[in-house]
Each structure stands twice: as C-alpha cells, then as structure tokens.
Amino acid sequence: xxxxxRYFAIWYFILLYFLKGQIGVxxxxxxxxxxxxxxxxxxxxxxxxxxxxxxxKVCYQSFTSIKxxxxxxxxxxxxxxxxxxxxxxxxxxxxxxxxxxxxTETHTQWKDAQYS
Numbered sequence: 523x524x525x526x527x528r529y530f531a532i533w534y535f536i537l538l539y540f541l542k543g544q545i546g547v548x549x550x551x552x553x554x555x556x557x558x559x560x561x562x563x564x565x566x567x568x569x570x571x572x573x574x575x576x577x578x579k580v581c582y583q584s585f586t587s588i589k590x591x592x593x594x595x596x597x598x599x600x601x602x603x604x605x606x607x608x609x610x611x612x613x614x615x616x617x618x619x620x621x622x623x624x625x626t627e628t629h630t631q632w633k634d635a636q637y638s
Contacts, residue, residue: 559588566590567598580606597621611637 552574559567567588574581586600603615611632618626630637 559586561590578608579612580609582606595621598625 552572554570554572557569557571558565559569567586567590569584569586571582571584574583582602582604584600584602586598588596588598590596597620599617599619601615601617603613605612605614611630613632614628614630616626616628617624
C-alpha cells in the first residue's frame with residue numbers, strides 16, 4: 523500500500539504543477555498534455571491533462587489510469603474536473619477508483635459566497 527500512496531503523491535504534485543503553470547496565462551488555444559507513468563523503467567499508466575478556455579472561464583480536466591502489480595494486480599483511475607472563472611475556483615470534482623470500485627469522490631462548488 524505504500525506504493526499506492528506514492529502514486530497519489532506523485533499525481534497531486536503533477537496536478538498542482540500543471541495548474542500553477544497554467545493559471546493566469548492568457549491563451550485562446552485549448553491544449554492537452556499526455557504523459558506516460560513509469561515505475562521501475564516500465565510504463566504502468568497514462569495521464570491526459572486538458573485545458574479549455576471559454577471567455578473568463580478556464581476548465582482543467584485530467585484522467586489518469588494506472589495498472590500494475592504490487593503483491594496483486596492494481597488498477598487505479600483518477601478523473602479530475604476543475605473550473606476557474608476570473609481566476610477564482612468555481613468547482614472541482616474528483617473521482618478515483620481502485621480496482622473498479624469507488625475509492626474517493628469529492629465535489630466542491632462555490633455557492634452563496636462559500637464552498638460546499
């Protein structure tokens with residue numbers, strides 16, 4: 523299980539790095555980035571991160587899929603959907619499955635001057 527926690531930590535680092543580098547950068551071009559996830563010189567998964575700009579709204583979506591074996595077969599899927607408007611977080615949805623079973627699901631939304 524220590525290795526799965528390491529995957530979570532790596533993913534959060536990649537997401538934060540991507541968001542930090544993209545927020546506030548004026549661009550009218552939508553873009554996507556693709557990464558291989560490598561463990562011990564073997565590709566164990568993939569990551570796709572996309573940015574869509576519509577006026578003052580910037581949406582980030584990412585999907586990560588990891589399939590490897592640590593004592594037994596493990597398949598982890600991460601799906602993130604984050605929306606900023608005027609550089610302000612409006613909503614963030616996270617869905618993580620582990621071996622095709624829900625592991626984490628969070629929905630954050632700015633409503634009535636607070637996050638719910």
